[in-house]
Amino acid sequence: MIIGLIVTQAQQEHRVIGPLSRIEDAVPDERLDSLLDKLVREIAALGDRRNRPGNNELTDFGYKFIARRLAAGPVDAVQLWTWMRPFDAESGYHRKARTEVHKLISEDERLRRAGQRLVLLDDPGDKTIWQRAWRLTRRSSGFAPTPDDIIVLLNALDPTDQDDEKWRDLLRLTAHSATAGAEVRVAAKRLLASRPDMLAWIDKLAEPRAPKWQLKQQEKERQRAAKRAMEWEAHRKSFSKQIDAMHRGEFTALVAPARAYLGLFNDLNSEAEPQDRLAEWLGTEVATAAIQGFEVFLHSTAQPTAQQIAASNAESQSWNATPIIVAALAERERKKAGFEGVNDDRLTAAFYELRRGLIADQAKSKALRPAVELEMQARGLVETAVRAWIDAQLEHRLEYIDQLYVLMRTDVDAERAADIAADWLARFPNIAVDPEAEMIDRLIELGRLDILRPLAMVRLGQSLSENRLANWNAVAFLTDFEPQRDRLTKVAVADPSWMWAVRRRVASGRGRTVSVPLSVDQLVWLMTTFRGAFPNVYHPTGTTSGDTNPWDAAEFLGSAASRIADTTTDEAIAGLVALRDAPTDSYSTFLRVVAAEQQRKHTERRYRPPLLADVRAIVEAQPPRTVADLQAVLLVLFDQVQKRIYAASADPWRDFFTDAGEPRDEERCRNHLLTMLGNRPESIDLIPEGRLADGNRADIIALRTGMRAPVEIKGQWHAALWHAADTQLDRLYATDYAAERRGIYLVLWFGRNVRKSKKVKAKGRGQKPPATAEELRLGLIAASKAAQDGRVAVVVLDLERPPHVVP
Numbered sequence: 001m002i003i004g005l006i007v008t009q010a011q012q013e014h015r016v017i018g019p020l021s022r023i024e025d026a027v028p029d030e031r032l033d034s035l036l037d038k039l040v041r042e043i044a045a046l047g048d049r050r051n052r053p054g055n056n057e058l059t060d061f062g063y064k065f066i067a068r069r070l071a072a073g074p075v076d077a078v079q080l081w082t083w084m085r086p087f088d089a090e091s092g093y094h095r096k097a098r099t100e101v102h103k104l105i106s107e108d109e110r111l112r113r114a115g116q117r118l119v120l121l122d123d124p125g126d127k128t129i130w131q132r133a134w135r136l137t138r139r140s141s142g143f144a145p146t147p148d149d150i151i152v153l154l155n156a157l158d159p160t161d162q163d164d165e166k167w168r169d170l171l172r173l174t175a176h177s178a179t180a181g182a183e184v185r186v187a188a189k190r191l192l193a194s195r196p197d198m199l200a201w202i203d204k205l206a207e208p209r210a211p212k213w214q215l216k217q218q219e220k221e222r223q224r225a226a227k228r229a230m231e232w233e234a235h236r237k238s239f240s241k242q243i244d245a246m247h248r249g250e251f252t253a254l255v256a257p258a259r260a261y262l263g264l265f266n267d268l269n270s271e272a273e274p275q276d277r278l279a280e281w282l283g284t285e286v287a288t289a290a291i292q293g294f295e296v297f298l299h300s301t302a303q304p305t306a307q308q309i310a311a312s313n314a315e316s317q318s319w320n321a322t323p324i325i326v327a328a329l330a331e332r333e334r335k336k337a338g339f340e341g342v343n344d345d346r347l348t349a350a351f352y353e354l355r356r357g358l359i360a361d362q363a364k365s366k367a368l369r370p371a372v373e374l375e376m377q378a379r380g381l382v383e384t385a386v387r388a389w390i391d392a393q394l395e396h397r398l399e400y401i402d403q404l405y406v407l408m409r410t411d412v413d414a415e416r417a418a419d420i421a422a423d424w425l426a427r428f429p430n431i432a433v434d435p436e437a438e439m440i441d442r443l444i445e446l447g448r449l450d451i452l453r454p455l456a457m458v459r460l461g462q463s464l465s466e467n468r469l470a471n472w473n474a475v476a477f478l479t480d481f482e483p484q485r486d487r488l489t490k491v492a493v494a495d496p497s498w499m500w501a502v503r504r505r506v507a508s509g510r511g512r513t514v515s516v517p518l519s520v521d522q523l524v525w526l527m528t529t530f531r532g533a534f535p536n537v538y539h540p541t542g543t544t545s546g547d548t549n550p551w552d553a554a555e556f557l558g559s560a561a562s563r564i565a566d567t568t569t570d571e572a573i574a575g576l577v578a579l580r581d582a583p584t585d586s587y588s589t590f591l592r593v594v595a596a597e598q599q600r601k602h603t604e605r606r607y608r609p610p611l612l613a614d615v616r617a618i619v620e621a622q623p624p625r626t627v628a629d630l631q632a633v634l635l636v637l638f639d640q641v642q643k644r645i646y647a648a649s650a651d652p653w654r655d656f657f658t659d660a661g662e663p664r665d666e667e668r669c670r671n672h673l674l675t676m677l678g679n680r681p682e683s684i685d686l687i688p689e690g691r692l693a694d695g696n697r698a699d700i701i702a703l704r705t706g707m708r709a710p711v712e713i714k715g716q717w718h719a720a721l722w723h724a725a726d727t728q729l730d731r732l733y734a735t736d737y738a739a740e741r742r743g744i745y746l747v748l749w750f751g752r753n754v755r756k757s758k759k760v761k762a763k764g765r766g767q768k769p770p771a772t773a774e775e776l777r778l779g780l781i782a783a784s785k786a787a788q789d790g791r792v793a794v795v796v797l798d799l800e801r802p803p804h805v806v807p
Helices: 002-010 029-044 055-072 077-084 095-107 109-122 129-139 147-155 166-172 182-191 196-204 212-240 243-247 251-261 274-282 284-298 306-314 322-334 344-356 358-362 368-378 382-395 404-411 414-427 433-445 449-459 466-479 481-494 498-506 520-530 550-565 570-580 588-605 612-619 627-647 652-656 666-677 724-733 773-783
Strands: 685-691 697-704 707-715 743-749 792-798
Touching: 029 055, 029 077, 055 077, 055 095, 077 109, 095 109, 109 129, 109 147, 129 166, 147 166, 147 182, 166 182, 182 196, 212 251, 212 274, 212 284, 243 251, 243 284, 251 274, 251 284, 251 322, 274 284, 274 322, 284 322, 306 344, 306 382, 322 344, 322 358, 322 368, 344 358, 344 368, 344 382, 368 382, 382 404, 382 414, 404 414, 404 433, 414 433, 414 449, 433 449, 433 466, 433 498, 449 466, 466 481, 466 498, 481 498, 481 520, 498 520, 498 550, 520 550, 520 570, 550 570, 550 588, 570 588, 627 652, 627 666, 627 697, 627 707, 627 743, 627 792, 652 666, 666 685, 666 697, 666 707, 707 724, 724 743, 724 792, 743 773, 773 792
Parallel strands: 707 743, 743 792
Antiparallel strands: 685 697, 697 707
């Protein structure tokens, strides 16, 4: 729906992208892959980029989403090229996202080189490498090959293929002089060692000469500069005749200077201060008159009013005069003159334009928007202004409502947000599905089910679209379950995909686990009703996209069962037993485990003093009697290994590194760890790649009669580092009947002085990677529900090379 909205809006003859400019911020990272896949498919259907309608706007959105996806984590080069292929970095209006994409690609050596090889060497077709390189860098200058990149590409060529002339084009991709390009030429000579005629050709590259394309480019730039100078001279003559009109504050004389002042013209100096940019274009006298005219217009009664701006926005239209208002306030802010004397309507008009983002993103004065926001708050205008802005959009039944999310969560307090949502839901019974869902979800977050319950009764009596009906049925499940149980069961049987609407209402977080308070009956009903339609499928390793996959359904239903297991009332125990004892299916093993966990919690709450035999076992250091004891013994053993790694005279830490000083793979590290552990007097067998239930294998299995404790090992570089404790160890291995839902997540820390592919990654976008083993351990615990619940113990084995040792 979002992609359809973007494409439709971009193709409008009179486009106002402002209402869409915040969409990219509302899309969660995990949906970016599927969204980009959909976007490029939709764009491909519009034809060649040079002729397709709305190409500039679509290109802007494409690069914004790609920039976010690159920042979110590793991307496959083939997938990235698929996303970038329909675009051209020279199209569009907003340069910030393109610059970010260029930077992220340029700094990611693995991705950059994989993309270069894919497009320059591996892609089928008869285009030359020079033509391919042009196409590649038109998508992002971040792909521009460095001399080292070209050497890598040369080394990928077959030296025995005498007919392959690709090396010539590769050499032309870098500059050459007596010093520049020397390493590249040496690499090419190695490739062509048996062809002396070609070696001479390579040597000639060092002779300085300007390439034809550069000369042609310089001439074009000279012509453009001359043409621009002529145009600007004509502009100055034209606007110099309008100085009196500017002093009178006339709209027609001020609109272009205002846009120039705010940096909305691409051919003016965007880095200059606003008044300097305007003077550079029109001259000091005209610029001074224009700035004075901005202030005159600000105090005039000329259209538009704030109400007119809000109404036009709802109709995807804009007013050309609004930049004059914003420019006047920007000049006041630049001079630190404040907003005294500016009436509420003009201030609100500027507030609207700055919130829409187009002017605020381009204007040199970044302090203007917060200054206007602060003044609006001081005058008590924010709620009234934003409600009027949104009212107009709701009346037009727009699918995306600009500022709705901000109002619900930032502009007003929780109590006012609930009241406003209740008012809108009552006044606008036929609004679009997304804004309605946004208000529903906010009321659920605030616990205002008392507002939603009567609204659901009214809505379900209306004729609703499929998605709106699904949402209001989900509200009925949440707010009026018992009276609606039979009807909702029929709904679920007829359309099991309705579960996704329920999940969106009651689950949150990246893992989409149940977060809203539900009764035991509701939780049992969820598992009973949907377990047949959505089998228990585990999350695959590697990159996935979307959040309505089979494993997402399984994780949601599993979270419902886990919520029941967290409660030890008679009702909860009976409910989980009923689920466990239902006909065997893919959830049966999991349910037996969580039922046992629930029973353990129930038993712990009815604690009794330990028996004499248990006390004797502890005092006399006898072998472990429970899985919890086994887990505790393993933790002691790993702690002993950690102390020996650096203290032992044989320097056992060295065996965790290759002869070249690089970290060994996880399997070799595990084997060395087992060697260090040796034969155990505690009668514990440590088995590598030990078998568990359902055919699963753990890196190490600790065995003791009737007991198993799985150990999952991950190197700090592993892609699943931040979630494997839950998605692999807890979900796959600790569910073994003899493990009693316990295990150890052991991570190998090699520090930060390793090659890029072996470095530890940050947990998420905008976060820093851990700097020490202890930081990593604490971060892993914070990221794991199983660790926080006490089932999984997290151990980070510090193997970092001592500082005195040279790699």
